[in-house]
Amino acid sequence: MTTSSHMIELRDVTHAYRTKAGPLPVLDRLSIQIPENSFCAVVGPSGCGKSTLTRLVSGLMRPDQGEVWLHSKLVTSPRPTVGMAFQNPVLLEWRSILENVLLPMEIVKSPMSKAEATERAHQLLDLVGLTGFADKRPSELSGGMRQRASLCRSIIHKPDVLILDEPFGALDAFTREDLWCTMHDLREAEPFTCLLITHDLRESVFLADQVVVMSGRPAHAQHVMNVDLSGKRTLEDLYSKNAVDMLAILRHQIQVAQGRTVDTPAEARA
Amino acid sequence: MNDTLRKILAPTLFIAGILAFWEWAVWYNNLPDYRMASPSDLIPRYIRFWDLFLIKSWETLWRTVAGLGLAVVFGTLVGMIMGFSRFAREGLYPILVGFNAIPKATVVPIVALMFVGQHDFNTILIAFMISFFPIAVSVSIGLSTLEPEYRDILRSLGASNVTIFWKIALPKTLPEFFGALKVAVTLAFIGTNLMEIVSPHGRGLGDLFDSGRISADYPLMFAVLFALAALGIVLFYFVVFLERIFAGWAERSPN
Numbered sequence: 063m064t065t066s067s068h069m070i071e072l073r074d075v076t077h078a079y080r081t082k083a084g085p086l087p088v089l090d091r092l093s094i095q096i097p098e099n100s101f102c103a104v105v106g107p108s109g110c111g112k113s114t115l116t117r118l119v120s121g122l123m124r125p126d127q128g129e130v131w132l133h134s135k136l137v138t139s140p141r142p143t144v145g146m147a148f149q150n151p152v153l154l155e156w157r158s159i160l161e162n163v164l165l166p167m168e169i170v171k172s173p174m175s176k177a178e179a180t181e182r183a184h185q186l187l188d189l190v191g192l193t194g195f196a197d198k199r200p201s202e203l204s205g206g207m208r209q210r211a212s213l214c215r216s217i218i219h220k221p222d223v224l225i226l227d228e229p230f231g232a233l234d235a236f237t238r239e240d241l242w243c244t245m246h247d248l249r250e251a252e253p254f255t256c257l258l259i260t261h262d263l264r265e266s267v268f269l270a271d272q273v274v275v276m277s278g279r280p281a282h283a284q285h286v287m288n289v290d291l292s293g294k295r296t297l298e299d300l301y302s303k304n305a306v307d308m309l310a311i312l313r314h315q316i317q318v319a320q321g322r323t324v325d326t327p328a329e330a331r332a
Numbered sequence: 333m334n335d336t337l338r339k340i341l342a343p344t345l346f347i348a349g350i351l352a353f354w355e356w357a358v359w360y361n362n363l364p365d366y367r368m369a370s371p372s373d374l375i376p377r378y379i380r381f382w383d384l385f386l387i388k389s390w391e392t393l394w395r396t397v398a399g400l401g402l403a404v405v406f407g408t409l410v411g412m413i414m415g416f417s418r419f420a421r422e423g424l425y426p427i428l429v430g431f432n433a434i435p436k437a438t439v440v441p442i443v444a445l446m447f448v449g450q451h452d453f454n455t456i457l458i459a460f461m462i463s464f465f466p467i468a469v470s471v472s473i474g475l476s477t478l479e480p481e482y483r484d485i486l487r488s489l490g491a492s493n494v495t496i497f498w499k500i501a502l503p504k505t506l507p508e509f510f511g512a513l514k515v516a517v518t519l520a521f522i523g524t525n526l527m528e529i530v531s532p533h534g535r536g537l538g539d540l541f542d543s544g545r546i547s548a549d550y551p552l553m554f555a556v557l558f559a560l561a562a563l564g565i566v567l568f569y570f571v572v573f574l575e576r577i578f579a580g581w582a583e584r585s586p587n
Contacts, residue, residue: 120488140490152481156503156581168499169489199581219489 068131069255070096070119070223075128076280077114088114090280091128096272098222099253103266105312106276106284107320112259115276116227119257120144132223142170145221145254149228151212153200159211160196163187166219179218186214189251190244206237210244217254226258230265239297242268246295263312267305268295275315285315366550373551374558381552384540385559392524392536393563395452399459400520404513407464411471415501421472432465436523437530444531451533455524462523463516470512474505507582510575517567525560537563 072094078085088111096102106112117123118130121140130137132144145166153162163183167174174182187196190210200208209229216224230238242265249256260266266273270289277284287308291299299305351371358370365373378385410428414421436458443454478501486496528538537556544552576583 117484120484122484122488140488142490144488146485146488148481148484150479150481152479152485154482154500154503156506156579165485165499166489169486169491169495201581215485225488 067134068095069098069100069133070094070102070257071131072118073129073131075118075125075130077111077118077125087280089125090282092276092282094274094283096255096257098255100271101249101256101258101269102272102274103258103260103270104274104276105260105263105266105316106281107278107316110276110279110281110319112276113227116146116225116257116259120146120225142219143222145216145219145224147212147216147226147229149231151208153208153211155200158197158199159187159192159203162200162211163214163218165215170219172219183214183218186218187211189247190214206233206241209233209241213244213248217248220252222254224254224256226256228259228261231261238262238265243297245269263309263316264300266312267308268297268300273312275312275319277319278321284319287311366548369551369554374555377549377552377555381540388535388537388540389559389563392528392538395455395536396459396520396524396567399456399523400463400517402456402460403464403467403516403520406460407467407516408471408509410464410468412475414468414472415475421476428465428468436462437526440527440530451535454531455527455536458527459520459523462526463520466512466515466519467509470508471505474508475501478504506579510571510579513571514568517571518564521560521564521567
């Protein structure tokens with residue numbers, strides 16, 4: 063196959079970091095497929111190469127072996143059709159929130175005019191609940207609010223792929239749940255394909271259409287789970303039987319990945 | 333208390349208090365002016381030599397600013413090279429530290445011989461040499477400690493290194509840069525005076541200080557020290573003023 067019908071596809075990606083103690087393999091024939099406009103969450107034990115994955119998909123790094131495809135194109139360098147957000151919101155302290163959100167527009171060639179982009183920035187800020195904060199400095203905002211602003215910045219240029227590297231990891235539980243709902247609102251407002259790296263299994267089930275569990279290092283896709291929660295998800299859905307069962311399976315898979323237990327199907331254990 | 337009022341009133345009160353104590357201490361201990369001149373001894377000197385004070389201050393000031401300007405350009409360049417290239421940083425660091433460790437008073441006679449008669453150039457050179465180190469170090473630290481996420485946020489959009497420098501690295505380093513500039517401005521001032529006093533050539537406040545010494549006019553020497561302090565304060569607050577304009581965002585409001 064020389065092309066990919068998926069929005070994001072990783073094909074047998076193998077990667078190692080060169081360290082003083084010799085090569086440190088992090089990914090071993092990792093394959094993931096993410097269809098257009100679908101949401102994929104990647105979970106796995108600490109240090110299993112989840113962040114490496116984001117750098118490979120965004121083109122910041124190239125894999126030793128294997129291929130990364132984005133929108134039927136082989137990824138060889140960063141592409142402006144990608145949006146990124148990290149655990150650290152990395153807002154530029156010397157700019158207002160609005161100027162921060164508009165930052166990608168200064169880099170990416172876009173059909174949007176400056177006025178249109180500003181209009182869009184205000185709409186996005188309204189959508190994530192930052193109405194009235196456009197002219198504030200990042201230092202005047204709380205952690206959760208900064209992360210909201212960072213999300214707006216990651217999609218201002220209408221990327222077709224959004225890569226989120228634990229964006230809610232440093233937030234308190236309630237703020238995090240708020241932001242999960244914000245993510246659903248954003249996706250409803252305009253669809254995009256999303257790759258989310260997270261440590262939080264509830265987050266992965268609540269947000270994603272597909273959860274990939276990575277094995278311990280060097281990592282491959284140990285388990286792929288399709289999340290089918292019908293209709294518009296609410297936080298209450300997380301306490302439904304369906305969701306609890308899925309969480310149990312994921313929990314078990316993580317333990318397998320950590321090498322704490324052998325891989326027996328969840329049903330067999332019951 | 334009103335904010336502006338306090339900013340003017342507090343230093344005025346403190347300066348007045350210190351001067352009053354000084355005056356009292358000299359009077360109380362009955363010290364002769366060659367041991368310790370009192371503030372009231374200085375006023376006649378300023379009145380008598382006001383034109384000299386103006387001319388000499390200007391000579392000291394412009395040469396200090398020129399040396400500092402060179403230090404900013406050169407220090408920033410070296411800092412950029414060291415900040416972006418680990419190889420260059422590891423290679424240049426010991427050289428810079430060694431250079432900085434040389435007492436500049438020992439360099440003055442060497443420079444004076446090297447460029448005989450080029451007094452302004454020599455003075456600027458010493459002011460520059462003594463003050464570029466903190467700038468180079470702070471710029472290099474500012475650039476090399478830039479969190480990778482900051483770089484990635486632009487790199488993932490396909491931005492070039494030049495764009496990343498102008499949009500992120502440079503503005504993010506400005507608070508460190510101004511911190512170093514505040515140190516450098518005082519150092520440059522010391523450099524200028526060092527040249528004026530160690531290698532006298534009839535220019536600057538250092539020369540006026542020297543005249544005081546030669547003619548045994550001790551209050552004049554003290555008067556020069558005060559003029560130097562005043563110039564230093566002016567230069568320092570000019571840097572603070574620039575900092576407010578270019579890096580005011582780094583200052584947190586107290587509440």
